[in-house]
Amino acid sequence: MDLAWIITTCLFLIVLGLLIKYITYMSSEHGTFKKMGVPSLSPLPVFGNFLREMRIGPVAFQEELYKKYNTEKVYGYYSTRTPVLFIRDLDMIRDISVKHFANFVNRRQFQLDEPLDHMLSMLQDDHWKNVRNTVSPTFSTGKLRRMFHHISGSARTLVEHLRDKKVAGQAVELKHVASCYTMDCIASTGFGVEINSLNEGENDFVAKAKAIMGAPGPVIFANFFFPFMNKKWDKIGINLFAKDAVNFFSSFVDDALKNRKEAANNSLPKRNDFLQLLLESEGESTTDNDNMSRDEAKELKTASGRKPLSHNDIQGQAIIFLLAGYDTVSTVLGFTLFLLARNPECCKRLQQEIDDKLGKKTPSYDNMQDFTYMDMCLNEAMRLYPPGFQLDRVCNEDIDIGGVHIPKGMVVSFPMFAIHRDPAIWADPLSFDPERFSQENKSDRHPFAHLPFGQGPRNCIGMRLALLEIKVALSAILQEMTPVTCSKTVVPVRLKFFQMVAEDGLWVKMADRFDQ
Numbered sequence: 001m002d003l004a005w006i007i008t009t010c011l012f013l014i015v016l017g018l019l020i021k022y023i024t025y026m027s028s029e030h031g032t033f034k035k036m037g038v039p040s041l042s043p044l045p046v047f048g049n050f051l052r053e054m055r056i057g058p059v060a061f062q063e064e065l066y067k068k069y070n071t072e073k074v075y076g077y078y079s080t081r082t083p084v085l086f087i088r089d090l091d092m093i094r095d096i097s098v099k100h101f102a103n104f105v106n107r108r109q110f111q112l113d114e115p116l117d118h119m120l121s122m123l124q125d126d127h128w129k130n131v132r133n134t135v136s137p138t139f140s141t142g143k144l145r146r147m148f149h150h151i152s153g154s155a156r157t158l159v160e161h162l163r164d165k166k167v168a169g170q171a172v173e174l175k176h177v178a179s180c181y182t183m184d185c186i187a188s189t190g191f192g193v194e195i196n197s198l199n200e201g202e203n204d205f206v207a208k209a210k211a212i213m214g215a216p217g218p219v220i221f222a223n224f225f226f227p228f229m230n231k232k233w234d235k236i237g238i239n240l241f242a243k244d245a246v247n248f249f250s251s252f253v254d255d256a257l258k259n260r261k262e263a264a265n266n267s268l269p270k271r272n273d274f275l276q277l278l279l280e281s282e283g284e285s286t287t288d289n290d291n292m293s294r295d296e297a298k299e300l301k302t303a304s305g306r307k308p309l310s311h312n313d314i315q316g317q318a319i320i321f322l323l324a325g326y327d328t329v330s331t332v333l334g335f336t337l338f339l340l341a342r343n344p345e346c347c348k349r350l351q352q353e354i355d356d357k358l359g360k361k362t363p364s365y366d367n368m369q370d371f372t373y374m375d376m377c378l379n380e381a382m383r384l385y386p387p388g389f390q391l392d393r394v395c396n397e398d399i400d401i402g403g404v405h406i407p408k409g410m411v412v413s414f415p416m417f418a419i420h421r422d423p424a425i426w427a428d429p430l431s432f433d434p435e436r437f438s439q440e441n442k443s444d445r446h447p448f449a450h451l452p453f454g455q456g457p458r459n460c461i462g463m464r465l466a467l468l469e470i471k472v473a474l475s476a477i478l479q480e481m482t483p484v485t486c487s488k489t490v491v492p493v494r495l496k497f498f499q500m501v502a503e504d505g506l507w508v509k510m511a512d513r514f515d516q
């Protein structure tokens, strides 16, 4: 027999063996839901139901399944190899998020390089508790008050920009202007950097921040199809986030921290931004954190003692501050202004509230707290367009909840977008109606029917900062201008495939309030 033939045959058998092993491994969990007696989509080998999810996009996929299984408490699908249990029942969502939180501390893991794997959203168990405990006080009332002047400065720039557009009679794309405003807020409240992205375009900070935020793209799929690679992507030159941008921020944070320590040693004035607060927050107690209920704070305190944050921990929190606060805040601000333009009666009522509380005064931290109707409008905008449209947790120990046995290791997911538009919960769900959030109407509804910031100890840590940024911008804009629909306005809104972003943009014009 010729040697070349033997080598080719051996190679062929090795490749075939590896392929069979790969297919077997990737399909090995595909019987899970059948065994559990839980209804689910039938999986394809290796892919599970991933192809369908990618063909119609995760938002439409979530809604499709929610409607298909409308009489079930739970149902499943396979995200390539991984079984994902959708929880439709609101009592079960409550129990998983709060009552049985100890069983569901962590989120689904995606393998990220350092320091991204140290971002709070990615951390697990006691490491997460320790970092959350340390970072939480940086979002307390006192700390937000100290950041306030940065936010109101950015809002002034935004209003000036919109005023110019109004005078020129030009249309405005709300997601774009809201993103510039949010970037200015993040740069100043997070890093002590003053930028003016609306008028000055991209500097290094903005360009690198955008590179990190827009980065994962198709490479993220690698995580779904090669889950066993486990942090080895870096070694073969594949980075899920733009490496040079991550390095830029890592050095930026290092330099800033070094300067601040030196300044403190020389008794120079402190800055009032997230990095400074992160430096100071070590040693503070969670009782300073009015971001969460007493029970949640108690839950956090059970962590085994507080440890100082590592270098990677600090870097990770600086980057998550950037990642988690940019698209979310700009999405909510953009959609709220757009929905107000399309619902002039609601806009008028909100302007009346702003006039009553503020008159022509500049918004201050204290008068941001009692805008009841503004809260209702924001809640309604986040119902229709929740930036984090699906939440997940991983079960860390077998447990029975609501008559369903959830095994250890199971990924559970809350279909937030679909719940927020369920006609059985919300009458005429696609209409914008802030009255849904009046005290009376709220008390008639399940408290877990509205989840824009998540719930329980692992909810959004930046909620109060986010709402502050949005409210300051809204009140400053609506004090003197009204968003109105124009020839460029496209309705109904078509959402992009993977994000809570309008495919055709959110176009309006700004009208002078006092000309109408």
Ligand code: HEM
Residues within 6 Å of the ligand: 120, 121, 122, 132, 320, 321, 322, 324, 325, 326, 328, 329, 332, 386, 387, 388, 391, 392, 451, 452, 453, 454, 455, 457, 458, 459, 460, 461, 462, 463, 465, 466, 467
């Ligand atoms: C309107 C704006 C925002 C929305 C709608 C939003 C929404 C969310 C949601 C739904 C989660 C997951 C909660 C869960 O799993 O139960 C989350 C987590 C998180 N958010 Fe936000 N967010 C916003 C703004 C911000 C801002 C401004 C920051 C920081 C500056 C931030 C930082 C975080 C972090 C660090 C986590 C992970 C928390 C943890 O794992 O302990 N978010 N957010």
